[in-house]
Amino acid sequence: xxxxxxxxxxxxxxxxxxxxxxxxxxxxxxxxxxxxxxxxxxxxxxxxxxxxxxxxxxxxxxxxxxxxxxxxxxxxxxxxxxxxx
Amino acid sequence: xxxxxxxxxxxxxxxxxxxxxxxxxxxxxxxxxxxxxxxxxxxxxxxxxxxxxxxxxxxxxxxxxxxxxxxxxxxxxxxxxxxxxxxxxxxxxxxxxxxxxxxxxxxxxxxxxxxxxxxxxxxxxxxxxxxxxxxxxxxxxxxxxxxxxxxxxxxxxx
Numbered sequence: 173x174x175x176x177x178x179x180x181x182x183x184x185x186x187x188x189x190x191x192x193x194x195x196x197x198x199x200x201x202x203x204x205x206x207x208x209x210x211x212x213x214x215x216x217x218x219x220x221x222x223x224x225x226x227x228x229x230x231x232x233x234x235x236x237x238x239x240x241x242x243x244x245x246x247x248x249x250x251x252x253x254x255x256x257x
Numbered sequence: 258x259x260x261x262x263x264x265x266x267x268x269x270x271x272x273x274x275x276x277x278x279x280x281x282x283x284x285x286x287x288x289x290x291x292x293x294x295x296x297x298x299x300x301x302x303x304x305x306x307x308x309x310x311x312x313x314x315x316x317x318x319x320x321x322x323x324x325x326x327x328x329x330x331x332x333x334x335x336x337x338x339x340x341x342x343x344x345x346x347x348x349x350x351x352x353x354x355x356x357x358x359x360x361x362x363x364x365x366x367x368x369x370x371x372x373x374x375x376x377x378x379x380x381x382x383x384x385x386x387x388x389x390x391x392x393x394x395x396x397x398x399x400x401x402x403x404x405x406x407x408x409x410x411x412x413x414x415x
Contacts, residue, residue: 182354185374185377203261
């Protein structure tokens with residue numbers, strides 16, 4: 173019961189630890205995993221790029237939040253280093 | 258950002274969003290983090306890698322989301338709960354923990370590492386407690402990372 177009540181704190185600690193693992197994962201390891209996933213990898217990258225572009229545009233316009241809709245958006249803000257490959 | 262960083266970012270966003278209230282998706286979370294960063298609402302400390310910075314913004318957004326949820330909740334029992342966690346957050350956290358455990362259900366060494374992390378153990382403590390050699394521990398960690406990355410690419414959380 174106590175363990176259940178503590179679950180938010182336990183989850184927070186675990187997520188921090190898992191996040192650290194993901195941040196520290198060697199590039200080769202990430203690439204190995206990606207090679208296993210082929211087209212899913214490309215789609216995932218495009219989706220994240222699109223999302224970053226949308227966020228950048230939403231900030232530029234000072235507009236309300238918009239959902240990603242087009243994966244062929246323009247370049248991202250260079251000062252954040254978010255660029256296309 | 259490199260391709261591998263984009264995918265790390267996605268995996269982290271999915272990990273964080275897994276236990277959020279109100280059906281907030283990983284893309285909502287990441288979008289909001291980038292908007293706040295670009296708008297200057299979250300200053301980017303010099304020397305901190307962008308990926309680490311955005312991960313930190315997402316982490317604080319998750320806390321903020323739960324605080325907002327608690328404020329909006331009008332249940333008297335929750336308002337009077339003081340320092341105790343609200344039931345919805347406890348439930349969501351328990352669900353997320355169960356999902357993480359399911360991810361590694363067939364991998365005993367990984368499950369032991371996860372359990373040790375949950376109990377706040379250090380790497381040495383986990384190795385000693387479960388009798389894992391250093392290579393076994395490192396291999397389990399690598400499998401954990403790979404599983405998280407793979408599940409960051411697909412929607413196949415158990």
